[in-house]
Amino acid sequence: MDKHARIYVAGHRGLVGSGIVRRLQAEGYSNLVLRASSELDLRDQAAVAAFFAAERPEYVFLAAARVGGIVANSSYPADFIHDNLMIQTNVIHQAHLHGVKKLLFLGSTCIYPKLAPQPIREEYLLTGPLEPTNEPYAIAKIAGLVMCKSYNRQHGTRFIAAMPTNLYGPNDNFDLETSHVLPALLRKFHEAQVAGRPTVTVWGSGTPYREFIHVDDVASAVIFLMKQHEGNDFVNVGTGQEISIKELALLIKEVVGYSGEVVFDSSKPDGTPRKLSDVSMLHGLGWRHKYSLYEGVRETYKWYLANQIERCAA
Numbered sequence: 556m557d558k559h560a561r562i563y564v565a566g567h568r569g570l571v572g573s574g575i576v577r578r579l580q581a582e583g584y585s586n587l588v589l590r591a592s593s594e595l596d597l598r599d600q601a602a603v604a605a606f607f608a609a610e611r612p613e614y615v616f617l618a619a620a621r622v623g624g625i626v627a628n629s630s631y632p633a634d635f636i637h638d639n640l641m642i643q644t645n646v647i648h649q650a651h652l653h654g655v656k657k658l659l660f661l662g663s664t665c666i667y668p669k670l671a672p673q674p675i676r677e678e679y680l681l682t683g684p685l686e687p688t689n690e691p692y693a694i695a696k697i698a699g700l701v702m703c704k705s706y707n708r709q710h711g712t713r714f715i716a717a718m719p720t721n722l723y724g725p726n727d728n729f730d731l732e733t734s735h736v737l738p739a740l741l742r743k744f745h746e747a748q749v750a751g752r753p754t755v756t757v758w759g760s761g762t763p764y765r766e767f768i769h770v771d772d773v774a775s776a777v778i779f780l781m782k783q784h785e786g787n788d789f790v791n792v793g794t795g796q797e798i799s800i801k802e803l804a805l806l807i808k809e810v811v812g813y814s815g816e817v818v819f820d821s822s823k824p825d826g827t828p829r830k831l832s833d834v835s836m837l838h839g840l841g842w843r844h845k846y847s848l849y850e851g852v853r854e855t856y857k858w859y860l861a862n863q864i865e866r867c868a869a
Contacts, residue, residue, distance in 0.1 A: 556584070556614055556782060560656075563588040563612035565597060565646055566619030571661055571719070573726045574774035575616050582778070588612050592619075598641040607649040615650050615658040616777065617643060617699075622663075625688050625758070625826055627733040632691040639695035647702050647714065657713040659781050660703050662696035664720045664766075664791060664832050665689050674833040677718075677791055686827045704787040715784055717777050720793035720832045724770030724851065725858045737767060740804055741856055744811040754816045755808070758823035761801030766831050768794050769846035769855075779842045793832035794844045800825075810852050 556562065562579060566572035567589045579587060588610050595606055597619050621638040628635060643660065650658045667675045668683030685693045696718075703714035727738040734742075740757065747755045776792045784790060798806070804817050837843075846854075 558583050559586050560584070560613045561586050561588055561611065562614045562616070563610065564616045564618060565642075566617075568592075568726070569618060569620075569622075570722055570724065570726050570728070570770050571773055571777075572616070572618035574724065574770040575618060575777060578771070578774040578778055597645055598638055600641075600645050603645040603649050604652075607653040611653060612650075613656045614781065615646065615655050616781070617646050617658060617660045619646070620661070622692075622735075623728075623733040624735040624739065625824060628689040628692055629824075630732075635689075636691035636695050639692060640698060643695070643699040643702065647699070647706060650714070651706050651710055651712055655712075657715070657781060658703070659777055660699050660714065660716040661777065662700055662716055662718045662789070663693070664718050664793065664830060665693045665827075666697050666700070666718060667830070669827050673829050674795065674831040675791070676833040677789060677836060688824060688826055700789050703789075707787055713785065715780060715786070716789035717780055717792050718789055718832070719773045719776075720766040720768055720791070720830070722770050722773055723767055724855050726770075727855065727859075729859060736765065736800065737803065737807070737852070738855075738859075740807045741811070741852070741859060744804075744807050744813045745856070745859070747815060748811050748813045752815060754818050755804075755813065756818045756820050757800065757804050758820055759800060759825040760821045761804065761819040762799060763825045763827065764797045764799050764829045764831065765803070766793050766795070766797045767803075767848055767851070768792065768844060769851035772844040772846050775845075776837065776842050780837075780840070783840055788836070790836050790840075791832040791834050792837060793834050794848075795832065795834045795838075796848070797829070797831045798848065806849060807852060807856075810849070810856050
């Protein structure tokens with residue numbers, strides 16, 4: 556990508572999108588096209604068409620999506636499948652119609668079967684049933700990556716797809732009703748520490764294993780893929796390392812400095828028992844992550860504290 560190329564980052568205020576913007580700016584890309592959801596509703600076909608016609612971006616990072624954890628996915632399944640299908644359909648189609656040089660679609664490793672062999676290789680897609688709690692979101696993301704492949708085959712576009720594992724970092728969602736497990740636990744332990752509560756309750760048994768990757772690592776990886784990767788093969792983006800939810804809770808407890816007891820509520824759903832991505836393809840292309848989980852959680856907690864203070868001061 557030329558340093559002056561017009562680059563549209565869809566979802567630039569979200570966790571991944573903001574990370575991509577930070578990374579692009581750090582690398583000297585100065586011609587970024589950005590629109591907040593209040594300025595451009597990507598679910599609106601006519602609005603998206605008008606935007607592409609007016610702005611003519613050369614490259615597109617499609618990071619816009621409705622996302623959330625188990626609670627949000629279980630509570631709003633229709634919103635998750637509708638909004639994500641509309642967003643990606645509009646952006647991918649208009650990117651084709653307006654001659655975008657290259658597009659990168661961001662999905663998630665939740666596209667894989669619930670009981671897929673571990674670690675999960677890209678070829679395991681559609682080989683078994685999905686995790687029921689996030690099936691609508693996963694199906695939407697599967698549709699997005701198939702759209703990219705289909706447009707490439709029929710129209711000769713250069714649309715690629717990346718599937719990051721569980722993300723965390725600056726600009727994460729810390730709402731206890733809609734957030735993912737890591738930011739939710741950070742907030743829970745912080746509030747328990749401030750209030751002096753004797754226990755923190757963690758959903759589920761604590762036995763499932765998860766893989767986590769810092770958003771700045773994801774931003775680095777997807778910009779690398781935009782520059783280096785071609786073709787219809789989508790790519791897992793992760794660390795190739797996993798940790799149990801119990802171990803994660805204890806790590807966050809240490810980072811926050813909480814001295815109380817951790818209680819696991821086994822009446823709540825665990826979700827997929829294990830979800831470790833095989834990152835052989837990404838490593839083979841020449842990219843590896845930099846953040847350790849402890850270092851990443853510590854930095855994320857510092858960011859959370861700073862932003863909580865800013866909100867209180869405002």
